[in-house]
Amino acid sequence: MTLEDIYRQEWGQVVATLIRVTGDWELAEECAQEAFAAALQRWPVDGVPDRPGAWLTTTARNRAVDWLRREAVGAAKLRQVAALEHDQDPPYDVPDDRLRLMFTCCHPALAMEARVALTLRTLAGLSTAEIARAFLVPETTMSKRLTRAKQKIQHAHIPYRVPPAHLLPQRTPAVLAVLYLLFNEGYSDVVRSNLSGEAIRLARLLVQLMPSEPEAGGLLALMLLHDARRDTRLADDGALITLDEQDRSRWDHGQIKEGVDLLDSALDRGAPGPYQIQAAIAACHATARTAGDTDWPQVAALYARLPQTPVVTLNRAVAIGMADGPAVGLRLVQELAEGPLAGYHLLPATRADFLRRLERWPDAKTAYEEALELATTDAERLYLQKRLREVSVRS
Template sequence: MTYAEVFRAEWGQVVATLIRVTGDWELAEECAQEACAAALERWPRDGIPAKPGAWLTTVARNRAIDWLRREAVGAAKLQEAAVLTQEPAPAYDVQDDRLRLIFTCCHPALAMEARVALTLRTLAGLSTAEIAKAFLVGETTMSKRLTRAKQKIRHAGIPYRVPPAHLLPERTPAVLAVLYLLFNEGYSDVVRSNLSTEAIRLARLLVQLMPDEPEAAGLLALMLFHDARRETRLAADGALITLDEQDRTRWDGVLITEAEALLDRTLQLGRPGPYQVQAAIAACHATARTATDTDWPQIAALYARLPQTPVVALNRVVAIGMADGPAVGLQLLEQLSTDYYLLPAVRADFLRRLSRRGEAAAAYREALELATTDGDRKYLAKRLAEVSVPS
């Protein structure tokens, strides 16, 4: 494991613990960064410690004590430093500061986007630029939002804790949104795959914490279905492998079985929500023996039950096109009004299946210009090459 991978894996825990013991978000992040810098100085010489998270947290905590003493302008700061000095070492494997951090960030006093962005910055260690890209806003705008969110938490005296049971429902949608974004960030980026693992771990904790909340279990099932296919999503050169071409014998059957059981129990509660519906769609793919066995009419019907965002609408058209033929899908595609980057890729696929190679090539070129990941670009370039070769 490289130093960068260690830092990514431990960042959320270090920052969350520092926030708990100092109550200062900016100080926690700054001291965590200093601890990582100290590690880069010492670890090449001494080796990575057996418990790197404990090492980083201890160093960061000592930096916080030094800062409080150095910046002390009165008895209050000195007393704060004294209390921090006497604070016992954190119980790394008992108390889950990261779960506390999620619920603190998802306080209803904060706007939804601020809740999600703040958690991704503080818990996952994503840069402001990365979060800004995810929200389709400028980096300066996102930086201001994060600063305002931290100030609001501090000025409002929002407690750093998992709230009591009667307050959980009002924060649940934001918490689930955070976990799903965290999962997707790691699922789409091999370098950040630890984020998906962390999202699943936190989702399991959330299900234990809220056993009667069906959407929490639905989200966990959804992530498990997706994670079961992780090893088959990319080719050796990093190109995306679509569902119909993935080696299903390599899918993780243990995860799929767990997800199925979880989804079945959840649906019995009789309160279906978007995450449960998405998990049911993922189940249709996961349980089909081959791509041709996939129940596309059922998938199209399930997509119709979701809020019709541009992504959902496009996926529904794909499902209908797979069920009723590419000509039907192409006709429905023309009715969509969206600048979602995958739209020309879907159009290209329908045209390819209709043997309209010239038009398909043009659509693949358009999609290639809009693609945002290396995996997508390599896949689209491969398809473009296929339709560009004379019949």
């Protein structure tokens, strides 16, 4: 294992433990940083210790004691130092520490962008500069965002704990939402794909720490099933390749199997939630041998079980259209035109697709043109231009 691997594996644990024993987020991060710097000097000479995590935690804890002893002026601080010194061998792998950290970073009293940034910094160990690059903001802005979030945690006394059972139903979704947002940020943009990798890593950790929470398993399954298709979504020219035209032999079938197995064991718990249902939809697609084999009635039935947001309604209309024929799909999509989806590029794009399947070429052409005006990424524009050329030739 390289030091880089150890860093990625142990950083969150070291920081999480140090926050618990010192109660100071900035100090915890600084001491963790120093412990890794010390490892970088010592390990190449002395060799990697048997339990690198314990070594790093003890080293970081000793730095914290030194610092606190230097800074301690009041009696309260001195008592804190004394307590730390007596706690000679802190348990470094209290599994709850990282879960505590995860719940605290994702506390709903923090702004969403602060939760995401804090999670990436303290748990995943990304540098402030890396996070700033990932969210396209200047490093100083990101640094300020992190500092403010940590100050709020400290001043408002956001408790460093896994919430008690009666709060979990409302607080677990907040953690899942942060991880899913992180995943989607990375999934929607090739350049930032490392964010999806981090999201999957953190979701794996959450599944390990909350084995009885089926939505955590559902979320990880959902991410794995989407991610298995990552490399087949774009053509060589950068144009989007839609699900029905992706090269299924290039999907990561090992990862698909892992996702499906995870989903099955989550569903066995008999408490299906939105992430398990979305994962079930992704599994319908991922396990269909060809696009034509897709179980569209099942996909439509699953969409019906999700909260009916405008986008879910649109996807459900697509699934019904694929099951019952493009004329039915077209009618359903047209019914949505007046609603909150007006101006959303996937609405005319979907209408265009059904019109194309109905061979109504001139109408399809108009709809593709409309979608092209509203499209937001180059990949979509390239795809829509390709379709537009196809239908234009025929109209």
